[in-house]
Amino acid sequence: MKLETLVEVSEKISLTSRKKEKISLIAGLLRETRAEEIAVAASFLSGQLPQGRLGIGWKMIEKATRNLLPIFKFIILSEVCQYFDAIALEQGSGSSDRKIRAFRELLSRTSEKEKRFLVRLISGEIRQGALQGLVMEGIAQAASLPLSTIRRAHMFSGEIGEVARIALEGGEAGLGRFGPRLFHPIYPMLANTAENEREALERLSEAAWEFKIDGARIQLHKCAKEVRIFTRHLKEITERLPDIVAVARRMPIDEAIIEGEAIALKPDGKPLPFQTTMRRFGRIQDVEQMQKKLPLTPYFFDLIYLDGEPIFQRSYRERFRLLAERISPAFMIDNIVTSDEKKAKEFLLKSLRAGHEGVMAKGLDAPYMAGQRGFHWIKIKPAHTLDLVVLAAEWGHGRRKGWLSNLHLGARDPESGGFVMLSKTFKGLTDEMLRWQTKRLLALEVGRDAYTVYVRPELVVEVAFNELQKSPRYPGGLALRFARVKRFREEKTPLEADSIQTVRTVFEASRS
Numbered sequence: 001m002k003l004e005t006l007v008e009v010s011e012k013i014s015l016t017s018r019k020k021e022k023i024s025l026i027a028g029l030l031r032e033t034r035a036e037e038i039a040v041a042a043s044f045l046s047g048q049l050p051q052g053r054l055g056i057g058w059k060m061i062e063k064a065t066r067n068l069l070p071i072f073k074f075i076i077l078s079e080v081c082q083y084f085d086a087i088a089l090e091q092g093s094g095s096s097d098r099k100i101r102a103f104r105e106l107l108s109r110t111s112e113k114e115k116r117f118l119v120r121l122i123s124g125e126i127r128q129g130a131l132q133g134l135v136m137e138g139i140a141q142a143a144s145l146p147l148s149t150i151r152r153a154h155m156f157s158g159e160i161g162e163v164a165r166i167a168l169e170g171g172e173a174g175l176g177r178f179g180p181r182l183f184h185p186i187y188p189m190l191a192n193t194a195e196n197e198r199e200a201l202e203r204l205s206e207a208a209w210e211f212k213i214d215g216a217r218i219q220l221h222k223c224a225k226e227v228r229i230f231t232r233h234l235k236e237i238t239e240r241l242p243d244i245v246a247v248a249r250r251m252p253i254d255e256a257i258i259e260g261e262a263i264a265l266k267p268d269g270k271p272l273p274f275q276t277t278m279r280r281f282g283r284i285q286d287v288e289q290m291q292k293k294l295p296l297t298p299y300f301f302d303l304i305y306l307d308g309e310p311i312f313q314r315s316y317r318e319r320f321r322l323l324a325e326r327i328s329p330a331f332m333i334d335n336i337v338t339s340d341e342k343k344a345k346e347f348l349l350k351s352l353r354a355g356h357e358g359v360m361a362k363g364l365d366a367p368y369m370a371g372q373r374g375f376h377w378i379k380i381k382p383a384h385t386l387d388l389v390v391l392a393a394e395w396g397h398g399r400r401k402g403w404l405s406n407l408h409l410g411a412r413d414p415e416s417g418g419f420v421m422l423s424k425t426f427k428g429l430t431d432e433m434l435r436w437q438t439k440r441l442l443a444l445e446v447g448r449d450a451y452t453v454y455v456r457p458e459l460v461v462e463v464a465f466n467e468l469q470k471s472p473r474y475p476g477g478l479a480l481r482f483a484r485v486k487r488f489r490e491e492k493t494p495l496e497a498d499s500i501q502t503v504r505t506v507f508e509a510s511r512s
Contacts, residue, residue, distance in 0.1 A: 026138025215263030
C-alpha cells in the first residue's frame, strides 16, 4: 500500500468528529492492506512505531528537513518500515549522522503531506482521534470479530500491529495464540473507583480486601533462577531492582508470572512518599549504592501463570490461594475476605494507620482481565481524587512569574478519543513542582497565545478536590471545587486517566 493512501485516510479521520465514521475509515483501510503492511498501517494509525523509538529528536529532525531537495516518487508502507528499521538499528560513533542521512533520504521520497505525517509520527504527535481504542474497533470491524476478542489479544501481545495482522489473516483461531507467556509482559488489570465500602459491597457482595499501597506496580516473571521484572507499561527494569530479583530467586516456585507493588519503607515500616520510591525506578547508574540507600520491599497480590499453565481465567480466590501457598507471608499483601461493611471499614482504617492510601476490593470469582478497567477490582480512598490530564498551562504572576502555573485539567472521553476540560488549578504546587512542570510542559508544547501554552495531552496528575459541582463554564458541565495537585503520575498514560463517565458517576453519587 502507498504511504499516500494511509496519509489521506489519516487526514479524513482527523476531519470527522463522528466515531462510527472514524472506525469505518480505519476498517476500510485495513481491508485494503496486505501481509506485513497490515501491522504497519495499524501501528501508524495508532500513532505508534513498530520499532518503538528511533532515537531521533527535534534537532535531528530539523537537520534532516533543512534545505531538502525532494526527488518525489511514491513509496509504500513496507519501504517506510525498512527505513525505520535501519534507523533504529544504528548505534555507536557517528550513529546520529547516519540516522539523519537515512531519515533525510526517506523524506526526500515523500510529498509535503507525507513528510508532515512522518515527522508527527516519529515525534509522537499523531492526534487524529484514531488512537489505540478506535484502531482496535476498526480491526474488529475489518476482521468481522468481536471487539472483546481483539482487546483480549492486545492485552497479551501489547502490539496492536501484530494483532491487526493476525486478526485479518487468521481470524479468531489465529488470535488464540495470544496468551500469557513467560518473559512477555502483560498489560495489568486495572481498578475502578468507589466512594466507600458500602458502594463496593453493593457491586461485589463478598470481596477480598487488600491494602492499597502507594508504590510502583511490578510484574515479575520467573523461570528457575532467571527473573525479569516489568513496569505497568511493559518496560523491563530488572537491572534496576536487584533486591527484588533476590527475593524472587528465593521463592519456592519454578515458573510464574506474579503481580505486585514495590515500595520504599521507613525504618518503622511505614511507606515513604511515592516520588521517593520512583527514584529507584529511574536510577540506571550506581544501582547498588542506591539499593543500599533506598531498599525496596515487594508486596505481591496476584498470580496469572504457574508452572507452564496460564491461570488468568481462574477465580481471584484461587489465584490468591495458590500464590499464598508459595510466597513468604512477609511479601504478601495484607488481605481479608468479608461481606461485612463494618469489618471492611475497620480494614480501611488499619491501612490508613499503616500509612497507605486506602484499600482495594476484589471480586472473589473474577478472572484476571489484563489491560481492562472494570468493577471486579475497586479502589477506595478517603479523599476525593481523580487522575486527570494536563491540556494547557497559564504563565504565573508575581512570585510565579516565568513559570507555567495554572493548569487546565481534563478527563478522558472514550467516545471522542479526546479530553473534556473540568477545571483549572495552581494550588498544591511547590516551587520544585513548578520548575519541573514548566520544563516538562514546554517540551509538550503544540501552540500558545499571550497567556497560555497548549500541550500534547500526555502528562497525568492526581488532583484532590472537595466536591464536584455543575458548571456551564466547562464543556463537561461539571467543575472541581477547590482542586489542588497532589502529584504528577508519570507512570500513567493518558489512556489510564479517569474518564468523564467516572467523573459523572462520582458527581451523581455525591448527590444521593
